[in-house]
Amino acid sequence: MHLNDPIFVQYFYWVQGIFTGDWGIALFTQRNVLLDVQEFLPSTVELIAVAAIIDLLIAVPLGLVAGRYANSAVDNGVRILSYIGIAIPSFVVAVLLQISLGYGTHLFPIIGRLSQTTAPPPTITGLYTIDSLLTGNFGAFGDALWHLVLPAFALALGPIAQEARIMRSAVVENLHSDYTLSEISHGLPERTIALKYLMKPSLIPTITIYALDISAQIGNAFLIELIFNWPGFSRYGLNAMLSKDLNAIVAVVLVAGIMFAVANILVDLVVGYLDPRIRLRGRSGE
């Protein structure tokens, strides 16, 4: 255990272990933490990814419509929905969804990743949806997706509300800019102006906040995974903390940090694609 060595040397041993696959033994599961990560991380990645897709698909159109028709009834409706979305914590939303759409109407399953009658697809990536597609098992794919809807939506609602607000204010700002007036005065159709010329510049601030929200989801997922009995990484991390399992906690923090960094790099690339001023300025040395 090198407990006699100075702390810096111990740190070196730890880094060496991380790169050689020795992440320490989790007290909790009595095995290498890396195996735990491999088992629990994919389901959380799947949950967060689906939440991120739902977020983008709902927030951007909502924000665009609200901004385009600012101060109309639609805008006010979206405004109220956003405030509700921001104000209600995700775990309350989760329980409400379970009661209404799960228990009450039986539209969606309440817990787990798959129905008991569905055999899990062979593990390739660990993401049930992708694994089932890769193996051509569409029944399992549908089932996995069906189980994802409620937890992913509960997780996405807060970010949806926030991104919709940001998108809206960006659209309003761009709508009153000279270039939009100029596009109108040149007779471009409203559709083209809204979906192309307003959308792209307005997405830049939205995507930036979106990245931060998605990165923070690994923390938000704690309670959602608990409520939906989702065998995920966040729940694993929560249990590790409650049992003071240091090796596991360190691994959870490390992975969360990596996911945060990766999400931000991806978004920087997307923002660079959307905004030529960021992409080209550095290159031409202006």
Added chain:
Amino acid sequence: MPLLEVKDLRVNYRVYEGTLKVLNGVNISLEKGEKVGIIGESACGKTTTVKSVMRLLASNAKIAGGEVRYAGEDVLTMAKGRLRDLRRKKMSMIFQDPSAALNPVFTIRQQLYDIIKFSADTRLSKEETHEGALKYLKEAALPEPERILDSYPFQLSGGMKQRVSIAMALVSANELLIADEPGTSLDVTIEDQIMRLLKKIVEEKEISVILITHALGTVKNFVDRIYVMYAGTIVEEGPTKEVFNNPQHPYTQMLIKAVPKLTGGGVPEGILGQVPSYLTPPSGCRFVTRCPYRMEVCDQVPRMYKAGTDQKAACFLYDEGHRSK
């Protein structure tokens, strides 16, 4: 029939403090091929007037009265499709700040192609669109069109951006071009180039122009006729030369005196006082608060009276009944 006729146009803005009565009965008329200028200090309603003509007013602006007729058709009430047709084929606008008037995240190619594509009645092939783009860039005297097309607005200089704006406006401004201070944000030499270019183009293509500016020198060599605006009203109109050499309305006289001269003579006098608030404007002539010739009758709204050789001025000084007093 005039190409454009603005009759007794009144525009209000709703703001937090109340209603701003900005335009108070503006009359403008423009013949085909004619170039007119609107001059006046900042915030006197020049831009509001032309934005009303293009129906580009902000959502808190309300047309409180009057009409805008384009070739006899009422622009303010026409159907959206018809209005878009006008913007696509007949009239267009150039804005003051070319950096703000071009969408920052699209290349000039993407923007100009779309404008050409949507201005055409038939579906254009890629080659036709490209040829059109080259033609308009050439008309706007832009060198290296291919490089310009592949540039984003921030990669071009101010003068080039304004030329690109002109090229874009030329696509749809076949009859009327509205230029809202097209040179103001450029330095003087570039402004001069842009104005010469614009003049050459509109004269060659016989496009009617409304030029807005508060730079009196610019407008002098450009337009045939001038409207002088003060606080949302037209105070004087007439041929450019007459207005400059023999201004009639007290405001015009003071405005022209206020321009510094290259020949020296010290710093010119400004006009005492300030523009009245649009929240509570004077009920009659809006210049009354600063006018040295004010009379009792000035609390009524003056109509345009014949003044000077060829002008009209909205001032009771030129009303027969009051001249003697």
